Amino acid sequence: MKNIIIALLTIIALSLIINVTNGQVPVEINKKEFKISKEGFRDAMNAIKYGDTYYALGSAGGYRLALTQYLKAYEYNQNNPELNYKIGACYLYSTDKSKALGFLKKAYNAKPGVASDIYYLLGWAYHINCEFDEAINYYRKYKNESVESGGKKSKKSTGPILDVDKKIRECETGKNLIANPIRVFIDNLGPAVNSKFPDYAPVISTDESVLIFTSRRDGSTGGEIDPNDLMPYEDLYISYNEDKKGWTQAMNMKSLNTEAHDASVGLSPDGQILFTYKGVPDGTLFESVLKGDNWTKPREVSTINTKYHETSASISFDGKYLYLVSNRPKDDFGTPSFGGLDIFVSEKQKNGKWGPAKNVGAPINTKYDEEGVFIHPDGVTIYFSSKREGSMGGYDIFYSENDGAGNWKEPINIGYPVNTPDDDVFFVVAGNARYAYYSSDREGGYGLQDIYRITFLGPERLMVMGTEDILIASSTETIEQKVKHETVEVKKVRLTVMKGTVTDALSGQSIEATIEVVDNEKNELVATFTSNAKTGKYLVSLPSGKNYGIAVKADGYLFYSENFDIPEATGYQEVTKDIVLSKVGVGSKIVLKNIFFDFGKATLRETSFPELERLVSLLNAYPNMTIEIGGHTDNVGSLKFNTDLSEARAKAVVDYLIDKGISKTRLSYKGYAYLQPIATNDTEEGRQQNRRVEFKVISIK
Amino acid sequence: MKKGLILFITVISALFVFGQETDTEQIIIPLKIGFDGQAAIADTSSTLVIAEDQEANLAFNDGVEFYSRGDYQSAINSFNRAIQIDPDMFKAYYGRATTYMQLKDFDSAVKDLLKYQSKYPENPEVLYLLGYSYYYLNKFDDAKKYLTMAHQKGHKDVNLYYFLGVMSFKNANYNDAIEYLNEAIKIDPNHYFSYNDRGSTFRMIESYDNAIFDYNKAIELNPKSSLLYNNLGSAKRLKKDYDGALAAYDEALKLDKNNYMALNNKGIVLYEKGKYDEAIQTFREVIKLKKDYAYAYNNMGLCYYKKKEYDSAIEAYSTAINMNPDYAQAYIHRGSAKEMKRDFVGACADWQKAKELGHPLAEDYLSVCIEYKK
Known part of the structure; x- marks a missing residue:
């Protein structure tokens, strides 16, 4: 037998089911009262019999099935209060809740005592239809009646009184929220x-x-x-x-x-x-x-x-954290849960497995259910x-x-x-x-x-009426009504999404490459992503506030280096960057975009170290490779100055590599000044690109 | 030569169009000028040959005479002649200055007053008149300087305090303005200009109950002013007493059916009351009175926006923008209407324009425009 509980509705209706099965009020349809004519009576009574069986299941699915039967019987007799009550209850306890109201009103009007929880269901049906004042009215009636009935309460009512008070508070909240709607378009995604x-x-x-x-x-x-x-x-x-x-x-x-x-x-x-x-x-x-x-x-x-x-x-964006929802009674650290479903978080371990789940705590979790978590x-x-x-x-x-x-x-x-x-x-x-x-x-x-x-x-757009008055009686000068521009705090997303494809320089074929995102300041790996082998596509999320070095690596290829310095205040942006990787071979070269010098000097900044470490690993991976480090500048200043500067900078990189144990004999350096520009020198952006350090393979055995 | 005959001329300006036609020329505060102790009448009954200084005095006297009759051009001619004969006859400069003031030629008045003041630097009256003239030349720094000096020299005049109050108002020194206007009202409890302006000052500091009190007082003193009723209406409108505002605007319109500002304000109240159709009708009537009134089109657009009739709203805003290409707020509005039509590209273009015009909120609005740049 397949699983009986509908996966989605389980989640949503879990607590409801408990309420419902506890509180479902037995309501019998009296055969005599129901009969209005001979014709169709038998079929209608049959439908009610089946319907009652499903109804007794007390699950959302049960109510849906009961509903189809009851609606058949409804065609025979539309005025029976008990049937109307049951149809209303079925709607409320499954889907299409808003349809319940009409049936419940009819049931109540025909027979106010149709069921002991009629006030509660009417309150709920009005609630669902956003008629909050009416809803509160019926919730209160239900509550008062429950209190009055005192000891007999268990027989008469559904659910604890606490629940009604919560519902009344929900109605108050609803009134406020509806009075201040947010501005949205809600569009169907289409057929x-x-x-x-x-x-x-x-x-x-x-x-x-x-x-x-x-x-x-x-x-x-x-x-x-x-x-x-x-x-x-x-x-x-x-x-x-x-x-x-x-x-x-x-x-x-x-x-x-x-x-x-x-x-x-x-x-x-x-x-x-x-x-x-x-x-x-x-x-x-x-x-x-x-x-x-x-x-x-x-x-x-x-x-x-x-x-x-x-x-x-x-x-999470960096693949390091998994937020999840569970109704476990305590987390892996022994912290008891807040009640019902709670949100937990797990950190990825070095071995690639998700670590112990930790309750994210207050104020996220409450004694009520939390569900459907999404971390942006x-x-x-x-x-x-x-x-x-x-x-x-x-x-x-x-x-x-x-x-x-x-x-x-x-x-x-x-x-x-x-x-x-x-x-x-x-x-x-x-x-x-x-x-x-x-x-x-x-x-x-x-x-x-x-x-x-x-x-x-x-937020609502500011609407300002144009108006002016002659406020000074001795003048015809009009004075415009000044408007206070109260800036509404707008939630700004501070995120850069970089996306594109990774392909082979010669064949143009997609490459499954590893994309390492490094925090250059902290010399710390932020995240690792993979491009898709079939499409070459990748997407990297970079929250604002860091100087990111991005290295795209694949076996047999020289790595590709990109730099994104994203200040804290940067809003949302999407950058498309198609990356081309060159196979390791004589003459292939890469621009090292994450090597930084002090202005006008050849002093390496510490933020260059992650990139330099990548060079060291590459040279270690290819012990027979000899390379040239080339320094390039923009065209500001004399040739002499730029030649000296670019050479000194190239040498600084080589010195670093020697310091890290790479043999001197494998390394050469040259200052090209501004003689090999890769972009225009007429714009700051172009000059920025021209100021660079290149890595070129000279020989490889 | 007989001395001591004092000619005292009091002229009250007849320029009392106040509140009747709102877009006519500038309203001049009633000016009282006394030739206190300055004028002398030449003894023309003498059979002796008239001495040269007598000649000058005679010309001066003619000037005073013409002045008193309101024949200012002839008065100027006479004062000119007096000065021609005796360039050191300072009272003639004074006389000519006051005549120029009546002719609203304040530039010329200032020149003569300064000449007179070079001789009598501490004369409170002339300091006051200098301040007065500078006020109407919109040279408020000078005006304030001379009026303050006149005040220090003991010149007591309702207008002196009034002007100081108005200038404080214009500099947004509302507390000072209230104090000066309090003084003005103390001197002349019937000075409804001061009541109106003090009401306006209270309005600026959002003290609407005080504003309403003052406007009502001004109306009591001058019940025929459409302007005062309009200001009363606006104070009530800002206090969100929309029914009271409507009644006041209706009164303003009864007194001057061409008061388009009051009519426009009435439309705003109807808008605030959610009566968008009536408001639209009202703004259409405003346009009949003043066909290039960009505000009315903007306001009409807002009504259509509320009615979710975005095409009509956009059309109205566009007309407002055509009339006033620097109307940043209308660009904000038009962009917002285009947004509701999902014309995000158009919306962003309008907000961009509003930003270029310096609208403080445009930057915020543009934050969603990244994807619509192209």
Whole structure:
């Protein structure tokens, strides 16, 4: 038997199921009362019988199945209060919650005492429909009634009173959020991506060129239908938008999908490491890597999974940290969890395995559920969903920033209309933070959950009426009403995304190269990335505030060196850099972009050491290679001065290499002054490129 | 020669268009000039040959006479003649200066006043008149200098304090302005200019209740001024008393149906009340009164924006921009309307223009424009 619990809905409905099974109120449809005519009565009663069986399951899937039966019976008799109540309850406890209200109102109007929890369900239905005042009204009625009934409470009510108070607070939050909506466009990704079946849990590469999501559409691997809700099993789908002209037709990721549920959870910013979720045996995370054009077989993230549920994961920009969601009772350091689902973080060990998971703590985690974690490639912003205080109902999406010392700021509700009174979960954000993706079941979609792209337009634009008055009576001079330009704090992404391809200089073929990102100031490896063997593509995320040295290496090739000095205040930018690698051979050369001298001098700065170390390793790897270090300058100053300077600089590099044990006989140096420019000397940018140190292979045995 | 006959002329300016037509020429504060102790009348009954200085005195007396009758050109001619005969007759310079002032030729007035002052450097009256003239020449530093000197020399005049108050206002020294205007009102409790301007000063420091009190007081003193009602309306509008503001603007318009500023302000109140259609209609009427009024088009655009009619909004903003190519805020608005139409390239171009025009928020808006540069 296939897994009974729907993978996605498990997560969302986990706590609900508990509530529901505890609190489900037995409501009988009286046969006599229900009968309005002979014709169709039997079929209707049959439908109710089946419906009741499903209803008793108390799961979201059960309610969906019960609903189809009850709706059949509804065609026979639309006025029976108990049936209306049950239909309303089914909607509330599964999907399409907003449809519950009409049925519950009808049930209540026909028979105020239809069920002991009618006030609660009415409150919830109004809540879902954003009619907060009405919702509060019914929640309060429910609460008062529960209190009044005193000892009989257990018989009458669903859920603890505490829950109602929380719901009332959610309504108050909802009123505030709706009064101050955030400015967004929410656009359906269109029929190439979405289907009439649920499509959800999108994950993206940070440049929005790759989208992977979960769908329950026809054509599911194995071709079977989940008996629980009569829909195909979850499969992973992929779509591309390389040229930003539109998403390609989504394709089933056949090599990853199984006959059971396979759901998308997280994707690395470069789109090459995918985390997936399977409900069996107990909520487990898997990892798959893109090699060429093949995804490796999903491998259980062994050190991360426990016998508890692990439901969500997100990898940091540098691949060093994995954030995950789990309902384990304590973390690997013995710290007890805050309650329900919490967010944890694991650091990659030297051996490549994920280390012990640590609870990220307050103020991120609460006694309520936290879910759907996403760590942004800017390295400081975390997005997640939570049912915490400050939610307007169910899961809401929150974000928080790290102060750089490991402390998270108080999470902020991302706001309406992205958040709604229903569950808002699985939300991923592009590198520029202007766009985000999530799924939603809203009007105008292709059916059930669809994937949407959110465009954040930022704070309300300042609107200033033009007005003037003659304020000085003795003059005709008009005085314009001055406007205070209150600058709204706009969250700025401080991130550079560098992307492109790595290819062979001669053949133009793609190369699977290692891209090392080094912090030149600290002489510290920040991250290692790999270009794709098939496409040569790579993507590197560089948070602002460092002088980055980038070395692209592949076996048999001279390394390629790039420098990015990105000041702290630099906002989001995307840089495309196609990298060409030359095979190691006589005459091949590289420009050493991470060698720095003091101005007008031949003194090597310490920030050059990572690059110089790379040279040392290269020379050690090819012990028979002899090379020439060439110094080049721009055309500012005399030839004599520049010749001397460029030669002295080349010599400084050679001296460093000798100092590191490279034989003098293998090294030569020359000052070329400005006689071999590689760019114009008319611009500062060009002159900058011309001031360089080159490394040339003279011979190799 | 008889001395001591004192001619005292008080002239009150007839230039009292105050508040009636808002875009007419500059309004001159009523000017009182006393020829205190300066004028002398020549004894023409004498049968003796008139001495040369008598000749000059006669010309001077003619000047005074013409002046008192309001025939300023003839007065100037007479004073000219007096000066021609006796270039050291300082009172003739004084007389001519005051005549020039009536003719609003303050440049010439200043020259004569300075000549007179070279002889009587501490005369408070002439210091005051110098300050007065510089004020109307918009030379506020000089104006302030002379008015302060006149004040120190004990010249007591409501206008002296009034001018000092206005200049403090213009320099955004609102506390000083209030003090000077308090003095002016102390001297002349009926000086509604001072009440209005003190109200405006309170408005600038967002003390709207005080502003409303002062404007009401000014209106009490001069109930026929459309301008005062408009200012009252604006203070109420800023206080978000929109119904009160509407009533005041309506009163302003009743007194002067061509007061386009009051009508424009009325449109703004309707906008603030969410009555966008009525506001649009009102701005259209403003344009009928003043067809090149960029503000009205801008404001109309904002109403369309609120109605989510972005094409109409863009059209209105564009008209405003055509009328005033330096209207940075209108570029901000047009960009924001284009943004809502997803014309991000157009939006960014407008915000860029606003930035070039020095709008302080444009830089922030442009932060999303990286991907739309091309």
